[in-house]
Amino acid sequence: MARPLCPKGQRFQVRPVKFRPRVADDSVNVSKGNPLREFCLLFAGLAGVVFAGYMLLALLTSWAIKSLPLEAETWLGEMMVRDIPGKASPALQKRLDALLEHLPKDSPLRKYKFRVYLLDTDEANAVALPGGAIVVYKGLLNMLDSENELSMVLGHELGHFAHRDHLRRLGKGLVLNAAMWLIFGKVAGSEQLLFPLLAGLDSRYSKGQEEAADAFGLRLLYLRYGHVAGATEFFRKILEKDDYSRFKYLLSTHPDPKSRMEHLKILAQRNGWPEGRPAPLGPDLKALLEKNDSKK
Secondary structure, eight states: OOOOOOOOTTOOOOOOOOOOOOOOTTTTOOSSSSSHHEEEEEEHHHHHHHHHHHHHHHHHHHHHHOOOOOHHHHHHHHHTTTOOEEOOOOOHEEEEHHHHHTTTTTTTGGGGOOEEEEEESOOEEEEEETTEEEEEEHHHHHHHHHHHHHHHHHHHHHHHHTTTTHHHHHHHHHHHHHHHHHHTTOTTOOOOOOHHHHHHHHHHHHHHHHHHHHHHHHHHHOOOOOOOSSSSSHHHHHHSSSSSGGGGTTTSSSSHHHHHHHHHHHHHHHHHHOOOOOOOHHHHHHHHHHHHHEEE
């Protein structure tokens, strides 16, 4: 039998309920956390995803570069050389061939067919392109006073070929463009936002490449002349020409000139390579510079 809801002898008592309306809280849809902290966490997470994706693509690119056959690299270099207005230089080729004679017999560089091009521009630079092409800018050549300085520049570029840096940089350029497109699409100005970030993250690796190429060029310079005269002269001239500041090189892909000079001097002392005396530029190189100057 069901138990009665109310004991016997008692009555139900109904108490009225009073409704008391309340004003809604305005902060019900507002986060209780710090907006600045949440923005920082979101930005840090996005930066972490971008960096992880970039490093993954860079590793895949590095693996592909190691497997790239010389024939494919040569074909790629020929395509790039077509767009460069530089001209072949017999005088520079002669100096490069003299360096190549001192490469080890088993050096992989002996498989290349190296060519030198002179680019008529005032910028002081030299570039290693796929397939064995080296482009020397006239502005750099104008700063040199000796055969040894020129040999150091060419030896440095050969060092990039020995370590396949020229291909790694090309591959990283493609990775940067792909990352910018995947993240920002075709939004105007997006490349100005992402490129400095990724370039800064990669600056130390590029500086290591430059120092390794310097060491390769220094050894080749010693094998060519029996001393290392002229190894640091180009960097000394850069210091004299430009206002030196270590801060401006923090995010640069190149080590600062003073650090490169110190690094080369330490390597020379460690190996017992004498400094020697540099040889002045030959008449053919002087004539080449005079010829280019007369066109202005």
